[in-house]
Amino acid sequence: MAEPRPSLWERIRESSLYRSIYRTRYPDQPRWQSMVILQSLALHLHPVRVPKRATRLTYTWGLGGLSVWLFLILTFTGVFLMFYYVPDVPGAYFSIQNLATSVTFGQFMRNLHRWAAHAMVLLVFMHMTRVFLTGAYKPPREYNWMVGVGLLVLTFLLSFTGYLLPWDQLALWAITVGTNMAGSTPLVGGAIRTALLGGFSVGPATLVRWYTLHVIFLPLALIVGMSIHFWRIRKDGGISTPIYEEEEIGSHVQLAQ
Ligand code: HEM
Structure with missing residues (x-):
């Protein structure tokens, strides 16, 4: 009997272009599915296999991932703000007024940047609290806990340096108070x-320094730290997994037998 003709899709898959x-x-088989993850630039950041228990939303609450998303939103809206922001005195103040009143979506982008910044501080802190409460800071993850402390700082x-940039009264006095507090550190x-x-x-001079820190140095440092x-996380064996619930122990033992 003649071989069935390969379908169009099968021929595409065999083509040299594909x-x-x-x-x-x-x-179409687990082995090749693993290879897709391993050989893709974006996907290989994820482990090929993750224990089902570790994907439970109520374990991580997705707080680390949400912090990453907020960082991406902040980068996108921040680049938009840089198109219009002038980092000098008194240009900074007027460029923000101009952005809010004359630029299409200007006020929206500014608000998005500000709210995302507040949310990121909150979520990173909540992520740290989750890591603490689940004991995920314990060996072998104690080094990553310290990296996390660096990310928190x-x-x-980033939040503090961004606060000065609108160059309004709120900014000036907040930074005066903040730097006075730093100034009261003993010796240094x-x-x-x-x-x-x-x-x-x-x-x-303060404005230029903080602008440079805010748009270049600190975001780059954060990207290096996040990497x-x-x-x-991968080297420590993926994220820590929740301990088995009592009823799960039975099914787990059954599976093992
Ligand atoms: C920019 C800030 C941060 C980002 C983007 C981030 C991102 C992440 C992500 C995506 C995970 C995977 C699991 C999850 O989503 O919970 C994770 C895990 C972890 N993070 Fe963070 N994190 C940040 C800050 C922190 C801080 C402040 C700490 C602690 C001081 C910390 C300590 C840890 C530890 C120990 C793990 C492993 C947890 C486990 O295995 O269950 N991270 N982080």
Whole structure:
């Protein structure tokens, strides 16, 4: 009997064009499905297999992932704001007024950036609380906990440096109070305050410093820190898994037998 003709889809899968794009066979078996994850730039960030218990929403509440999403929203809206923002005195104040009154979606983008910033501080803190309450900071994850503390500090610093940029009364006095607090640190306080301000009081030099920190240095540092954080989650054996519920122990033992 003659072989059935291959379908159009089968012929596409065998074509050299398809094979030049996708390096593995069509993923119709678990082995090839694993290869898809391993060989894709975006997908290989995820482990090939994750214990079902670890995907339970009520374990992580997706708080780490939501923090990443907020960072992406902040980057996107931040680039939009940079198109219009002028980092000098008094240009900063007027460029924000102009953005809010004359630019299409200007006020919307500004509000989105501000609310996302507040939400990120809150969610990173909640993520840390979840990690603490589930004991996920214990070995072998203690190093990643410390990386996380670094990420928390960077998130606070991004929020704080962004606060000065509108150059309004709220910004000026908040930064005056904040830098005075840093200045009261024993021994090194005076030097830290001068370095932060670029002088003895909040002025144009402070604005340039904080703008550079806010749009370049701190986001890059956060990206490097997050990359180490995610890489380390994989090296620590994926995220910690919740302990078995009592009724699950029975089914687990049954499966093992
Ligand atoms: C920019 C800030 C942060 C981002 C984007 C982030 C992202 C993530 C993501 C996506 C996960 C996977 C599990 C989950 O979603 O809960 C995770 C796990 C983890 N994070 Fe963070 N995180 C941040 C800050 C922190 C902080 C402040 C701490 C603690 C001080 C921390 C400690 C940990 C630890 C120990 C794990 C492993 C948890 C486990 O195995 O159950 N992270 N993080």
